[in-house]
Amino acid sequence: MTEEMEVGIDSAPTVRFEEVCKSFNSKAVLSGITFDAPAMSTTCIIGPSGSGKTTLLRCVNRLDTPDSGHIYLGDVDVSAPGIPLEQVRAKIGMVFQSFNLFPHLSAADNVSLAPRVVRGLSAEEATEKALALLKRVGLLEFAAAKPTQLSGGQQQRVAIARALAMDPRLILFDEPTSALDPELVQEVLEVMGELSREKITMIVATHEMRFARQIAGLVVFMDNGVVVEQGPPAEIFEHPKSPRLINFLGQVGVL
Amino acid sequence: MGNVLQRLGHTFLNPQILAKTLPTLLKVGLPNTLILSAGAMALGLIVGLCIALVLLSRRMWLRGLGRVYVSVFRGVPHIVSIYLIGQGLPLAGISLFGGNSYLYAMLAIGIVEGAYISEILRSGVRGIPTGQFEASKALGMSNAQAMRHVIIPQSARAILPALTGQLNLVIKNTALVFLLGLQAGQRELFAIAQDNSSNYASLTPLVAAGFLYLLITVPLSYLVSSLDRRMGRSAGRVRGTSAMTSALAGGNGVGAGTI
Ligand SMILES: Nc1ncnc2c1ncn2[C@@H]1O[C@H](COP(=O)(O)OP(=O)(O)O)[C@@H](O)[C@H]1O
């Protein structure tokens, strides 16, 4: 480990978005996103595709960098230039729409790789941890399986275990069930619901309105790069105010 | 009729000439060819790795420089590059190795091979879906860690066969070093065969040299295909097969260049 500045992120940080802007090729994708995702709670981001959900999540762990504005994890401004990216990312889990498991490694090795390589755990410690996490997502008997031998739902559960293996302060989920066959969605949502009950801080971009309604502490509706409406699920789903949200909920069949 | 056969025999396969030249071919030529090949390949790998990193760089001007390097050394006949590097450097006063043509030859071949090898490595890495990089980054891995643990193991299947194929070409290209003039003990297979062929007015030594090249290159080719099959089996169906096919296609295109 190099002797760069050690970033101290709270064990359960509030994630604060302040006027976050981002353009691609001079096309504005995020235009002043501002909201707080509370600690130890699940925040669901909903909105039509192309509204900027993925880009916003990628700005949190700096796979993308905002053009302006700030994102704070607790006291730490992760959007600041010069922040030690690898340290920050090691503390933020991410689950991708397309799983992105490492196809050359077994499920257990997928989970244990980062703890070994990034955190310096011994092979035994890392494997022990990986097996415990695979058990937690109900896949212990698939520890030796390669990703191609697993169903989509199983792959995504391994991906969740892989994110958990770094003991993240926050986990970002980018439409974790959108690539799944309908019958495989539930097993993934169940694991996520479990994490939510364990008070892990999560930000979830999702089209699963039922999940958002049951699990979220806060629902944020984004459209066209702006936060149009935010509030507790009861308010967002029962009493939507803005025409755009009403229209969107109509389209996804909630209203 | 008998006369024609006799002449053919003398030209291509004269037992006495074979007996006289084979010991030198085996004792001097073969080791030198192997040493030159190994040295040029090692150098080519180092150069190729550096150029591959340049080709994958985020800076456009760096990538541009890399492209120029690759285009030049893949586009110019090897014979020209080897003359220019092997004779040019000492002439220009850059005498890294004194008057030792052997090492200049190694350097020249290594520099040229580096261009081919960089393309093999680049296309191998490029073939891996970006999601693999991003998943590694998201877990806190550095570039080097992502490369070592995630990207390179997956691109090995595309890279290794093409790389071994390139080694075959290096072995054959070492024949070009005779151009630079070698001392007796430094001569490789082709130089010895050529000297003896003109001495004895028979091509027998060249035929023998040809067989010795085959003795190295054919097993190497078999090694490549068995390696490929073995990795194919262990890798199973790897997601993002486009990666491999494009890298292999690139590899073939890359490997196609000799003089
Ligand atoms: N790397 C990129 N380059 C160019 N445009 C991009 C890039 N990433 C996203 N976009 C554009 O940004 C917009 C928002 O995309 P995204 O954040 O993926 O939205 P969502 O996840 O809500 O569907 C889309 O119009 C998309 O085409």
Ligand SMILES: [Mg+2]
């Ligand atoms: Mg998206």
